[in-house]
Amino acid sequence: AQSVTQLDSQVPVFEEAPVELRCNYSSSVSVYLFWYVQYPNQGLQLLLKYLSGSTLVESINGFEAEFNKSQTSFHLRKPSVHISDTAEYFCAVSDQTSGYSTLTFGKGTMLLVSP
């Protein structure tokens, strides 16, 4: 079984400031790692994922996340946020040994960007 902990339920930040959304996981097996974003009253969209290889992964809109195996973390960062980044962000893991993409999610972090 695995679990995901997102340490902050809300992160307020000013526009153009840097931000880090924290994610830690625990698992008895190897996992794949994902970050999803959800805008109000909408479904989730994949932001980025770590499957293997380089531990630093990037999205097309400036977010990046680094897989740290020793700390079992997958924190999400952006050097300069925009108002449009206001959304809820979910960290998720899937079991590498499973035949399914059944995701275990954290409780989410609401990123609130103000002018």
Added chain:
Amino acid sequence: DGGITQSPKYLFRKEGQNVTLSCEQNLNHDAMYWYRQDPGQGLRLIYYSQIVNDFQKGDIAEGYSVSREKKESFPLTVTSAQKNPTAFYLCASSITGPNTEAFFGQGTRLTVV
């Protein structure tokens, strides 16, 4: 355009009634999933299916039922046995395998009145 369609977007149900949420995908994905989202709780897995006529319970299957008669469709029934059904329900699909991206529908918000 390919994607996942959930309907309706908003649904109101009286206590004691069963209600069925629709989920259709045209992505040709084998696997489909239902998640429930509550404020501050993240998403929790209700049921999932990898092939037609086969499905497995997730973490919170009690009070729910599903069917998978067609590859494209995976309806979820919220039964009267579900004690707290008011929530946001999300359907997803993916190709088979744990390293694949799950694509989500826009969700159905169910409110018991």
